[in-house]
Amino acid sequence: MQINVVLNGKTITEEIAPDLLLIDFVRNHKCYSVKRGCETSNCGLCTVFLDQKPVLSCGILAARADGHAVDTLEGLLEEAKEFAMFIADQGAEQCGFCNPGMIMNAIALFRENKEPSDEEIREYLAGNLCRCSGYEGQLRGIRAFLEYKKQGGALCVQ
Amino acid sequence: MLKIKEYVKAESLEQAYELNQKRGNRILGGMLWLKMSNARIHTAIDLSGLGLGRIDETEEEIRIGCMATLRELELNEPLERISQGLVRESVKHIVGVQFRNLATVGGSLFGRFGFSDVLTGFLALDTYVELYKGGILPLRKFVEMKRDNDILVRVIVRKTYGNYVYLTHRNTKTDFPVLTVAVSSDSRGARAVVGARTQKAVCIALPQEWKCRLDQGNCSGKELQELSKELAGEIPMGSNLRASAGYRRHLAGVLIRRGLLALQERGRQDAD
Ligand SMILES: Cc1cc2nc3c(=O)[nH]c(=O)nc-3n(C[C@H](O)[C@H](O)[C@H](O)COP(=O)(O)OP(=O)(O)OC[C@H]3O[C@@H](n4cnc5c(N)ncnc54)[C@H](O)[C@@H]3O)c2cc1C
Ligand code: FES
Ligand code: FES
Numbered sequence: 001m002q003i004n005v006v007l008n009g010k011t012i013t014e015e016i017a018p019d020l021l022l023i024d025f026v027r028n029h030k031c032y033s034v035k036r037g038c039e040t041s042n043c044g045l046c047t048v049f050l051d052q053k054p055v056l057s058c059g060i061l062a063a064r065a066d067g068h069a070v071d072t073l074e075g076l077l078e079e080a081k082e083f084a085m086f087i088a089d090q091g092a093e094q095c096g097f098c099n100p101g102m103i104m105n106a107i108a109l110f111r112e113n114k115e116p117s118d119e120e121i122r123e124y125l126a127g128n129l130c131r132c133s134g135y136e137g138q139l140r141g142i143r144a145f146l147e148y149k150k151q152g153g154a155l156c157v158q
Numbered sequence: 159m160l161k162i163k164e165y166v167k168a169e170s171l172e173q174a175y176e177l178n179q180k181r182g183n184r185i186l187g188g189m190l191w192l193k194m195s196n197a198r199i200h201t202a203i204d205l206s207g208l209g210l211g212r213i214d215e216t217e218e219e220i221r222i223g224c225m226a227t228l229r230e231l232e233l234n235e236p237l238e239r240i241s242q243g244l245v246r247e248s249v250k251h252i253v254g255v256q257f258r259n260l261a262t263v264g265g266s267l268f269g270r271f272g273f274s275d276v277l278t279g280f281l282a283l284d285t286y287v288e289l290y291k292g293g294i295l296p297l298r299k300f301v302e303m304k305r306d307n308d309i310l311v312r313v314i315v316r317k318t319y320g321n322y323v324y325l326t327h328r329n330t331k332t333d334f335p336v337l338t339v340a341v342s343s344d345s346r347g348a349r350a351v352v353g354a355r356t357q358k359a360v361c362i363a364l365p366q367e368w369k370c371r372l373d374q375g376n377c378s379g380k381e382l383q384e385l386s387k388e389l390a391g392e393i394p395m396g397s398n399l400r401a402s403a404g405y406r407r408h409l410a411g412v413l414i415r416r417g418l419l420a421l422q423e424r425g426r427q428d429a430d
Contacts, residue, residue: 001165018165018202041190042332047256053229054256059190063165064206105256126332127254 187265320344
């Protein structure tokens with residue numbers, strides 16, 4: 001079957017197998033930030049945006065994305081880079097494997113809720129598992145980033 | 159691994175229904191549960207082009223298309239208002255936002271899963287399902303029906319104003335629940351729904367005398383403890399990897415009591 005997908009702003013028309021998962025479709029297009037962690041819809045590593053909403057690309061068929069926009073971290077590099085510095089600054093990543101999925105979902109949170117409370121941050125990111133960090137560093141990084149944004153993005157990050 | 163040979167984006171419910179009568183064909187909701195299986199599907203029937211993702215409010219009811227996602231339920235203002243936060247509370251622990259942006263209300267209720275938060279929550283409300291061939295029937299009747307090849311088109315929540323409370327216990331956040339409990343008191347009476355007991359959720363009606371006392375807010379803590387223990391004892395429980403039947407029974411007593419206490423508190427506030 002043929003699908004038309006706008007992937008990171010670029011229209012792609014392609015023949016696909018009906019059971020091709022969106023994760024495989026985007027990885028076939030060199031979006032390697034999208035990782036296969038659990039493949040049972042539990043870990044959040046495969047998060048992409050479908051029409052701006054975060055979804056698990058391991059749990060949806062590429063066929064469902066026909067006629068829609070899909071964004072991966074590769075398409076959000078500027079937005080992601082700024083935030084990622086705050087995560088790194090807190091030493092909040094160790095192996096880093098969970099990072100692209102967490103950054104995607106954190107961006108979704110910031111777009112939805114400009115001033116989330118700690119509870120709202122925890123709730124929104126509950127589906128992003130990290131086996132190394134214990135989450136506290138991530139939370140500190142997010143808080144520091146939100147504060148930086150609140151101050152008009154004026155803090156100097158080393 | 160799930161295998162799909164053909165994929166059809168249905169152009170009408172009639173077409174979807176016809177296709178669904180053939181063995182080997184399956185309706186796709188969010189596909190998250192289906193994907194956990196090794197099913198070999200001949201034709202996957204996609205309902206996403208039929209405008210069934212909407213949640214509409216009328217004077218008497220809230221009409222939820224089967225393709226509305228759990229996240230859409232969570233954020234819907236009329237549902238929040240009518241259910242006093244019960245719908246949001248029942249779905250917010252399910253895996254994560256990205257998951258709930260895909261999982262559908264149709265797939266969640268059609269599956270009639272033994273672990274379901276969604277089923278427990280909607281059973282506490284005045285909920286009906288609209289089946290393409292089977293028409294409109296109360297959710298509690300649908301739960302008892304044998305699975306067939308009909309299509310769940312809509313979930314309808316009547317605006318029966320009352321008090322509703324949802325509670326759940328999980329061993330770890332985002333895991334399947336060990337037990338789910340919803341308690342309610344509205345013009346239909348007072349009830350307790352208990353789910354994730356390793357079987358489908360069940361609904362127990364409380365005697366009218368208790369409803370009046372709960373609404374007035376004049377039950378003692380001890381009375382509610384005894385009533386909750388009694389109700390929990392009536393519900394068959396099962397054991398699985400998450401918990402034993404005995405643990406679930408004890409937990410049911412605790413969660414029902416907490417639910418009734420919260421219900422009584424709201425009754426008291428309404429009476430003031
Ligand atoms: C890893 C994981 C964790 C989960 N944790 C929880 C949890 O903690 N609490 C909870 O309540 N639930 C949980 N669930 C279940 C989840 O919330 C959904 O209920 C489930 O995925 C089904 O929804 P779906 O949209 O994915 O349906 P699908 O997988 O698409 O469909 C499920 C079944 O229903 C059929 N179907 C779908 N839509 C219709 C329709 N409109 N009419 C007729 N038939 C239809 C399909 O053919 C299929 O047989 C979990 C699921 C997974 C995979
Ligand atoms: S790989 Fe998709 S949720 Fe884990
Ligand atoms: S840093 Fe290793 S999984 Fe998160």
